Structure formats: C-alpha cells, structure tokens
Amino acid sequence: MVRQAFKRKLQRLQDEVLILGSMVENALVESVELLKRRDLEGARRLIAEDRAINEKRFAIEADCLVLIATQQPMAGDLRTLAAILEIVTELERMGDYAKGIAKINLMIGEQPLVKPLIDLPRMALKARDMLHQSLDAFVRRDVDLARAIPAQDDEVDGLYNQVYRELLTYIMADPRTIDQATQLLWVAHNLERTADRVTNICERVVFTVTGEMVEMDAEHSGFESLT
Amino acid sequence: MTKIKVEHLHFHYGDFLALSDISMAIKERQITGLIGPSGCGKSTFLRCLNRMNDTIPGTRVEGTVLLDGQDIYAPGTAVVELRRRVGMVFQRPNPFPQSVFNNVAFGPRVLGLHRNGRLADIVEESLRGAVLWDEVKNDLRQDALSLSLGQQQRLCIARAIAVKPEVILMDEPCSALDPIDTLQIEELMRMLKESYTIVIVTHNMQQAARVSDWTGLFWLGELVEFGATQDIFTNPKQELTENYITGRLG
Numbered sequence: 001m002v003r004q005a006f007k008r009k010l011q012r013l014q015d016e017v018l019i020l021g022s023m024v025e026n027a028l029v030e031s032v033e034l035l036k037r038r039d040l041e042g043a044r045r046l047i048a049e050d051r052a053i054n055e056k057r058f059a060i061e062a063d064c065l066v067l068i069a070t071q072q073p074m075a076g077d078l079r080t081l082a083a084i085l086e087i088v089t090e091l092e093r094m095g096d097y098a099k100g101i102a103k104i105n106l107m108i109g110e111q112p113l114v115k116p117l118i119d120l121p122r123m124a125l126k127a128r129d130m131l132h133q134s135l136d137a138f139v140r141r142d143v144d145l146a147r148a149i150p151a152q153d154d155e156v157d158g159l160y161n162q163v164y165r166e167l168l169t170y171i172m173a174d175p176r177t178i179d180q181a182t183q184l185l186w187v188a189h190n191l192e193r194t195a196d197r198v199t200n201i202c203e204r205v206v207f208t209v210t211g212e213m214v215e216m217d218a219e220h221s222g223f224e225s226l227t
Numbered sequence: 228m229t230k231i232k233v234e235h236l237h238f239h240y241g242d243f244l245a246l247s248d249i250s251m252a253i254k255e256r257q258i259t260g261l262i263g264p265s266g267c268g269k270s271t272f273l274r275c276l277n278r279m280n281d282t283i284p285g286t287r288v289e290g291t292v293l294l295d296g297q298d299i300y301a302p303g304t305a306v307v308e309l310r311r312r313v314g315m316v317f318q319r320p321n322p323f324p325q326s327v328f329n330n331v332a333f334g335p336r337v338l339g340l341h342r343n344g345r346l347a348d349i350v351e352e353s354l355r356g357a358v359l360w361d362e363v364k365n366d367l368r369q370d371a372l373s374l375s376l377g378q379q380q381r382l383c384i385a386r387a388i389a390v391k392p393e394v395i396l397m398d399e400p401c402s403a404l405d406p407i408d409t410l411q412i413e414e415l416m417r418m419l420k421e422s423y424t425i426v427i428v429t430h431n432m433q434q435a436a437r438v439s440d441w442t443g444l445f446w447l448g449e450l451v452e453f454g455a456t457q458d459i460f461t462n463p464k465q466e467l468t469e470n471y472i473t474g475r476l477g
Contacts, residue, residue, distance in 0.1 A: 003473070003474040003475060006474070072432075072433050073473070074432070074436070074460050074461075074472040074473050074474075075460060075461060075462060075463050075468075075469050075472050075473050076469055076473060077473045078460070078461060079461065079462070210462075211461060211462030
C-alpha cells in the first residue's frame, strides 16, 4: 500500500468535518433552547461562537485546496475532497441559521413569549438528527442511508406548517403579537432551511460513493402546501 | 470516427504473453493516452500499431489492427508506407547527428515527397507545425544536437510530421524533459490533434489526465479499462483503475 501519508491527511480532514458538524449541531439545538429559556446572555455568546464555525470551515477548505494542489487526487479521492468543500459550505450556512435564531432571541429581548415553544425545539432536534445522520452516512460511505434521510424532511415540514398555522392564529387574535410572531416564524424558517440543506449533504454522499450527481427532493416545503 | 480499430490482439515474446486480448477503438484526431505500471504492455501495444515489434525476433501477433479498416498485419502490407502513415516519437529525443534541416528533410527525401514541392517548404511547414521554427529559422544548418532537449524533441516531432503521417505514436515523449519543456510538448500535442490522431504512452498520470481525450489502463498485459479521460479520472468503473490512479497500487 502506497500513499499512506495522503490517506492519513484525507482521514484527518474527514474528522475535521465531523468536528465542524458537531459544532453546528450543538449551535442549532442550543439556539432554540436559549430562545425558549429567554437566555440573552447565552444568545450573545452563541453569536460570538459562530466565528469559530466560520474559521473551522475556512481551515478545512484551505486544507482541501492544499491536498488538491500538492497530491493531485483522482477518482474517489477527488470526489471526497469536492464533497468536503461542498459540505463545509452547507455546515457554515447552517451555523448562520443558528446565529440568526440567537439574533432573533436578542430582538425579542425582555418581552415574554406569545406562546410556549414546543414545536420549534422539536424542529431543531429533528434537523440536528438529520444532519448527524447525513454526516454519519458521509464518513461511512452509506449510500442507502443518504438516500433515506431526505424523506425525513417531511416531518420538519409538518412541524413548520403547524408552527405557521399556530402563529397565524395568534396574529389574527391579537395584532400586538405580529412582531414577535413574525420573528418566531423566521426561527421556524431557519430550521426548515437547515433540514433542506441536509439534503444537499446527502446528495454529496451519493456523489462521493457513486460519482452520480443526483438531485434529491426536499423542496416540497411547508409554504407550498399552504398557498 | 475510428482511425485504428484493434480487435482481440495478443502479443507474444517467445513463450511470454505480453498482451492478452486487447480491443480498442482509437478515435481520429483525438489524443488517446495509455497508462499503467512498467512492464504492463502499454509500450508493446503502441509498437504493435505500426509494426515496430516486427524487428524483434521471436515475437508473434494474433488478432487484428485495422487502420482505416485495413488490417496492417495482412500479408502484403507495405510496412514502410504503414510507418509513414503511423509515425513515432520516442522517449529520448533521437535526432540524427546532422543539421536541423537535414533531420526534417530526411523522410521526405527518402520517400521522394519533395518532388511535389520544394523541400525547404516542407521543412519550414513541419518546423512551424512543431512550434520550433521561430527558434531555429536563423540557422537551419546548425547541428541538431546543439539544441536543448526540449527543442530536440520538438525537432523529432517535426521530423515525424514531415512525411505527412495520419497517426503519431508517442512513447513517453516527455520523460527526459523538464517541466517547462513538458508543458510545451503537451501544448503542441493539443495543436497537432487538429490534424493528426495521437496515441501517447505515459508514466505520468497527470499528463494523461491533462492532454488525452481517451485513456486506457494496462495491467499485466490486459486492458483493464478504456474510456473518456474525464470519466477515468473522476469516476472509473473498475476497482483496479480506481486503486491505480489514486496511488493505492503500483
């Protein structure tokens, strides 16, 4: 077996992707938890910590480029590196969604919540779960799992619809809730988008293993069924 | 369009089977790259395409090699004419120890091509075709061996195209050259494919990836995989190809 050094570097890069993934998973769930607890201090900390996510993404990207430039990877190795470049971009965006939720937390500020948060934490947990599975599929090169994950997006979309209808009821009952209800709707939107982006990661897993560029359908989003 | 069609080619050096059941369609005016480890048969295969192996005693060929539909191993084939149509450039530049002019004029003189036009025109056209003209035009009488290695290799290409071939076989044409000369030859190959069919054997996989339109991997005398270069280097079908080009074998 030759190219042990290259193989080690490629493996380490995938480990880094998993570390970045767990940072994003934590940020997502925590952003909603902080909102639920009305923890403004925590929200500020989470916003600051997004910088670490961005830095890690750029570090992984730089390492990928160095490997491409110096090792001339081919075939499966090349696809792995191309996939990593795509996946870290998706992860960074998901991190931005978590940061967005923390910002909404600050915008709501000291006001009490118009409703107890039940479905939003569920959405966050489900999105995190899907993300975790997709990265698992990537490191294990599990195409079957990657193909199965996007269907779980229906659950997130279902919760999104529920949150949307509920908030609409609050708005209609009391126009003073409009501001906050709209902000909470943005939270739901961010979580829904996160789950959609998991689908992109699943597409990259299939590409890494098979070389096929497939488009997986995660775009039957909540709004379409309401309009 | 297929220029050379190889069907079930077997090649023996005495008792040793060097090539086993090779079939391949070489497309006209495209570059076909052949890769594989040392001793895998790729150079032997290349030399089968203009019967350069004929001169080695104890060799035997089975199967067919069709050049424009004509079997080049059929009895009565004019081998000298075949080698005019299918020229060759070797690993180390091998100019004759004569002037630049005489090197390029050698083939046309032997074949009597110059009777149809001025020999000087053929020489200029060939040197231009090999992108060497500007560097040597002021002194065509200079000794070919005084040129740099990269220039010598381009001179050999000029010599090959002077006899108006249809196919150019290149056996590791850059292995003796530095990176700049190598890139120059590669650029030249891209220009030459407008007019010629090129088959190149290379140890340098990145070179095959850079210049060839089609790539074939040889392994232990067999053609493991043959396909469009972009597919071979991004998503090969055979595990052996994957392992070879990613450096997990070799």
